[in-house]
Amino acid sequence: MSSLLDSLVHFAASHPGLAYLALFLAALLEAVPVLGSLVPGSTVILALSALIPGGEISLVGALASAITGALIGDGAAYWTGHRAQRRILSAWPLSIYPDVVARAEAFFLRYGTWAVLFGRFVPPIRAFVPITAGALQMTPARFFAVDVPAILLWAPAHVLPGVLAATALERSHASLHHWLPVLAGVVGTLVVALWAYRRWKSVEPSG
Numbered sequence: 001m002s003s004l005l006d007s008l009v010h011f012a013a014s015h016p017g018l019a020y021l022a023l024f025l026a027a028l029l030e031a032v033p034v035l036g037s038l039v040p041g042s043t044v045i046l047a048l049s050a051l052i053p054g055g056e057i058s059l060v061g062a063l064a065s066a067i068t069g070a071l072i073g074d075g076a077a078y079w080t081g082h083r084a085q086r087r088i089l090s091a092w093p094l095s096i097y098p099d100v101v102a103r104a105e106a107f108f109l110r111y112g113t114w115a116v117l118f119g120r121f122v123p124p125i126r127a128f129v130p131i132t133a134g135a136l137q138m139t140p141a142r143f144f145a146v147d148v149p150a151i152l153l154w155a156p157a158h159v160l161p162g163v164l165a166a167t168a169l170e171r172s173h174a175s176l177h178h179w180l181p182v183l184a185g186v187v188g189t190l191v192v193a194l195w196a197y198r199r200w201k202s203v204e205p206s207g
Contacts, residue, residue, distance in 0.1 A: 005047045012048055013056045020057065023048055023065035027155075031073025034093045036127025037100070042158055049162025059163065066155040070120075074130040074147050081134025089135050094128075104128035108136060113146050120150040121157070 012019035023045055030041035045066055051057045081088055088094065094101050104125050108115040116138075119129035133143050 005043065008044070009047050009051065013051055013054075016057050016061075019048055019051065020061055020065040023062055024069040027066040027069030028073040029069075031070055031077055031127060031130060033077060033127050033131050034097060036073075037097070037124065042123065045158045046162045049159040050166040052159075052163045053166045059159070062159050063155050066159060067151055070151045070154065071148070074151065075144075077127075077130035078134040078140075078143055078147070081131035082137065082140070084135065085137070086135050089132065094131075097128075100124065100128055101132070104132045105136070108132050108138075113138075113142055116143060116146040117150045120147070120154050 008022065012022060026039070026041035026044040026048075029039045030036045032039075048057070049062055052059050052062060084091070089101050089105065090098075104119075107119065107125060108129065111118070116129055116133055119125050130143075130147070
């Protein structure tokens, strides 16, 4: 995996357009049920974000690519669940992961709208929350009112650590104080993600 990521980063450094496409696809695929649990989208985003301090890609472009991919992925999953309704939760390929689906449903039923926000920061459940929200007939207004802000928080939390790490390697330690607010934000996001993950683990599937 490490060698594959290294190859991707080196290739993307010479092809910025493809770097943005890779960021878009990584974010989009993370929102696809089942596939999102298998594709290391967060790792790809983090690795490619290390190209930002060197100028190979821009911070705005990276954030826009990740945000757009996540919005389209979450939106597609939500509308798929909304149209198919509850029966999709037991259909293939979700039927391959009944335990995860059951936990996602229990997490959503217990925390409601908050599950959409916190679920975006928990890798095991991220790909299942939008389709579950749709299947359980959460209204579009409620879903997107929470999902959009969640994505706007999630994207910087994945992009900025790569920027910070690359900057730390390229510049003296004296310049790092400029990045302390960013680091504080990332740490805060990780704390929220850990809390949400523990909450998810504590939820018992119904039935």
